[in-house]
Amino acid sequence: MATQNDCCVKVSLRIRPQMAKEKIEGCHICTSVTPGEPQVLLGKDKAFTYDFVFDLDARQHQIYSACVHKLVEGCFEGYNATVFAYGQTGSGKTYTMGTGFDVTMSEEEQGIVPRAVQHLFQGIQKRRLETQSAGMPLPEFKVSAQFLELYNEEILDLFDSTRDPEARGRKSNIKIHEDGSGGIYTTGVTSRLVSSEEEMLQCLKLGALSRTTASTQMNAQSSRSHAIFTIHLCQMRVCPQPQVRHINSSVRS
Numbered sequence: 001m002a003t004q005n006d007c008c009v010k011v012s013l014r015i016r017p018q019m020a021k022e023k024i025e026g027c028h029i030c031t032s033v034t035p036g037e038p039q040v041l042l043g044k045d046k047a048f049t050y051d052f053v054f055d056l057d058a059r060q061h062q063i064y065s066a067c068v069h070k071l072v073e074g075c076f077e078g079y080n081a082t083v084f085a086y087g088q089t090g091s092g093k094t095y096t097m098g099t100g101f102d103v104t105m106s107e108e109e110q111g112i113v114p115r116a117v118q119h120l121f122q123g124i125q126k127r128r129l130e131t132q133s134a135g136m137p138l139p140e141f142k143v144s145a146q147f148l149e150l151y152n153e154e155i156l157d158l159f160d161s162t163r164d165p166e167a168r169g170r171k172s173n174i175k176i177h178e179d180g181s182g183g184i185y186t187t188g189v190t191s192r193l194v195s196s197e198e199e200m201l202q203c204l205k206l207g208a209l210s211r212t213t214a215s216t217q218m219n220a221q222s223s224r225s226h227a228i229f230t231i232h233l234c235q236m237r238v239c240p241q242p243q244v245r246h247i248n249s250s251v252r253s
């Protein structure tokens with residue numbers, strides 16, 4: 001996770017609570033978090049230190065406040081940010097990112113992506129009100145989103161309504177390129193212009209529904225793919241050139 005003030009990559013560790021199945025099978029918890037330190041002990045003597053460590057009882061809002069809040073604020077200041085979830089199947093990436101859209105989930109359990117979307121639109125509204133009360137011309141905001149899935153070495157456009165979800169193996173029109181400075185970019189991806197938090201979440205839900213899922217021995221509803229959800233925020237102030245920001249979220253299984 002990147003912030004504008006210090007090292008550009010930060011790594012956080014989250015330990016999820018045991019699932020019912022693991023409790024029934026008598027699995028033991030083999031991790032302990034050192035109080036006051038971002039350090040985890042595996043067994044008795046293997047210590048690992050991260051930028052942040054969240055123990056079994058960590059709540060979704062704590063993860064968001066510590067790891068993501070600053071990144072979204074940074075986008076309004078002109079910084080790009082990526083949040084990337086990495087871990088083995090069933091370790092809690094989808095839960096933490098909040099892209100499973102389980103209808104039984106409470107608001108408190110919302111993950112990073114819905115929180116970031118809400119934060120973004122509240123941030124836009126706040127800035128509009130601030131400039132209005134200062135008697136300045138209203139800034140213009142344009143928000144768009146892209147949603148891609150990488151599965152079996154294939155790239156799929158989850159926002160492409162003309163795509164047949166059953167036709168796996170059919171090539172999409174998306175091309176992945178590398179620019180002169182080694183940056184990766186894509187062409188041919190569907191971009192959806194959105195005007196509200198609700199609209200963005202609806203797009204995200206529809207895309208998430210067409211993701212490839214299957215069960216693994218460790219997760220009954222496993223994602224089986226890499227998903228990349230990108231938000232572009234274009235902010236136009238009075239005269240300057242338009243500035244384009246990107247917020248990226250990735251789930252890797």
Ligand SMILES: Nc1ncnc2c1ncn2[C@@H]1O[C@H](COP(=O)(O)OP(=O)(O)OP(=O)(O)O)[C@@H](O)[C@H]1O
Nearest residue numbers: 016017089090091092093094095219222223224253
């Ligand atoms: N912090 C947590 N608190 C409560 N339940 C959790 C937590 N993290 C994960 N879970 C639960 O654990 C199960 C597996 O989590 P999840 O589906 O997020 O894993 P995943 O890493 O995305 O797996 P895959 O790579 O197979 O898609 C789910 O039932 C999820 O609700």
